[in-house]
Every structure is written in C-alpha cells, then in structure tokens.
Amino acid sequence: MMKKILIADDEEGIRLVLAATLCKQFSIVQACDGLQALAMARLEKPDVILLDIAMPGMDGLETLARIKAEKLGPVAIIMLSSMDDMETVGKALAMGACEYITKPFDPHKVRRVIADKVCMHKGGSPWVIKR
C-alpha cells in the first residue's frame, strides 16, 4: 500500500507543487490551515506531514505541539517554512519535527528527505519511520 503524506500549507500553489512532486510515490491528503491539519492527522493517520508555519488561525508550531501531544502514532513531521531564523528552526526541531526545509525549496530535496525519513524494507514489508 502507498504511504500517505499530509501537506499542510495555506498557499494553494505550494500545495499543488508538493502534490505534483510526490503523487507518484505517495497518496496525498491536504490541509490549508493548522486546525484542518490536526483534524486530517487524526482522521487520515498519515505517515509523513509536511507542515508550513505561517498559517492562519493555528500556526504550524502549535499544530506540531498538538500532534505530538496527542501521540498519533509513528508520523514523521517535516517543517516546510519560509522562516529561516535559527530560533524558529531550533524550536521546531526541539518540539519534535524531524527535519526543517526552508522555502523556497527544491522539490527534489523534499523527495530525498522524505525518502530518507521513510525507508522501505525489502520485499514491501511495512515502512519504518526513522526518527
């Protein structure tokens, strides 16, 4: 079965670019703000979440904290934000994000990072999430 990725970003263009980048290897679900991302994380049980920070309502960091607090199972959360100051990056990583990619991003790098975080065992056995 294809692994599932949740793309949470308030910009439609970014969501489409990411979906186009990843749709061949993964099944994609999308959210356009933090609250929706949280709801989708509960409902869809994604294997990876690509999470923007500057979103309306609940921002990405708070979403990250709530997902972590709810212990929704093995999910690799990758931050994808245009904020590149060390404080925000450090905070996100300390809160449990496993990777931080800054915008503007290279789609190939996103693919590489996801492949690195989500490795498949030989013979199509279940995926293991590297932390």
Added chain:
Amino acid sequence: MLKDTSLYSGRFYIIEVISYFLVFVPWAVGYLGAGEHGAVAVRILLSTAVAVFIVVLRDVRKKIHSLDTLKQSLAMATVHDLKGPLSSIIGVLAIISEPDMEPQMKEQLLKVAVASSRSMEKLVQVLVDTDRMEIAKITLQKQNIVLEDFLPQTLSGFAFLGTDRGIALTLCVAGHMPPIYADRDLLQRVFENLLLNAFKYSDRGATIAVKAEYGGNKFRFEVRDTGIGISREDLTKVFDKYYRVEGGKEGGSRKGSGLGLYFCRLAIEAHGGSIAIDSRPGQGTSVLFEIPVLLSGGAQIAALLRRTLSGAGKTKETSI
C-alpha cells in the same frame, strides 16, 4: 522606502556619548582655572543644560531606533510574502519537465507559476508606488479619461476571476459622465486594489458592484461587495500603512502587503479627493471615493455643456 536611518541613529549615539563627558567639563574647567565662587552657579547651569540636551538626544535616538525596527520588521514581512510565490515558481520549474508529468498536471503547474509571478509583481508594484508617492510626492500625469471606456476596460481584467470563483461582477455608470481629468495609471491601480480586496474577502455566490456617478462637481465611485466584511475595530485602521485584516479567504490570496488601501488613500488624496469605507461583518464592504472636478483646458466644460444640453443621460448597467 527602506531608507537607511541606522546611520543617523549611529551618529546620534556618538554625540550622546560625547555629551556625557561634556557634563563634567564646566567642573573640570573650574578646578583647572581660578575656581571663583561665582562660577559655581554657571557650572551648575552649564551641566544642567548638557544633561537636558542628553535627555532630548536619547529620546530622538529612541524614536529613530523604533522606526528602524518597524522598517526592519516590514522588510521581513515583505520578504516572507515574496518567498511564498517564489517557492511555487521555483518548485514548478524544478519538476515541470520531468518525463512522467501528465499534460493536465503540467497545465495546472503552469497556472500556479503564472499566478505566483503575478502576485509577486503586484506586491513589488505596490511597494514601489507607495514609495514613489510618499517620498517624491509624485507629479500626477493627468489626462482626460472617458470613464465609459476606462471602467469596462479596467474591470474586464477581473472577469476571469469572477467566473473562476463564481462571483458576479457588475458595473453601473450613470450615463454621459464628463471625462475625468486624472492620472490614468494611478486611477486604474486604485480600482485594481479595491477589486482585488473585494475578491479576496468574498466567497462563491457573492456580488461585487462597481458604481460611478457625477454630481456637485465631484466624481463618486463605489466598490461594494457582499463578502465577509470587516469588524468595526479594523475599519478605523484599514487605510493605515501596513495594516492587515486577519481572516480572509483561505489560500495564498488571503495575504496582503498591508499597503493596498494605504496606496489608494494616497492616490485619491493626491487628486484632491477623499476615500471612505463602510462594512458590516457577514454582510459586505463598501469603499467609496470622491474626486473633485479638476478643470483641464475646457474638455470637461465642453462635456458638461453637452450633458446639460442633451439632458441627463441614461444610467448604463453592465454585467462583466
């Protein structure tokens, strides 16, 4: 706009440090010199004067510093706003030529790239415009504009947005308007800004109505939408620089530069006019602006005469 004030701030800092030493100068002179008793009062006076000078200087420096921080945070916000669409463009370019990309997806990606470039262009344009208007107090490139042609032309650029989002866009021009003597470019961008806002804060099924009428030596324009509206506390600040109303439509279109309505105000005021806004949350927003008749070598008078002779014209209403 981001004129470097840190230089001034730095100079003030040096002057301030030097003045700290100046406080003691009158006393030092006293010790070195004859040390007359009468001079004590003068020394106290001089020292107090220098102390007051330092306090004033500190205040000025603080103000400049806070202006600096504001400008820095604006620069950061602008950079952030530019990075979003830039990410989309770079992303599209990186994957669009991949061999297994379906034509349908390619087309969608190209649309994203075009829309993102447009939004970057708009942001840069509004930054340049406000800068131009604030600093240089630009001279308006006035010309006679026939509103019956100008308004449909300007609105036609938004027709696709209307169809795309299921929002009705209508134009109502009170018949036989005299030509308006104004800066065409600026007037067009005022309408573009107002229409963009109206679309930004409207959902499917909403209506956006543009009205133009003439009377009492004034042109009156209205852009009214039936969108989500603006709260009372936000209303008083929307024409301020960098003010953004939170909670528009989801998606990238929600983010503004905080300069759109500020620019409109500057542009309308440069024409000697005024702009006002009225809104009710949940019911919609109406932006009204007036531009007084600015005489232009008889063109308007001739048109007014024609208008009077032919009687008041019929109101023309069109759906864009």
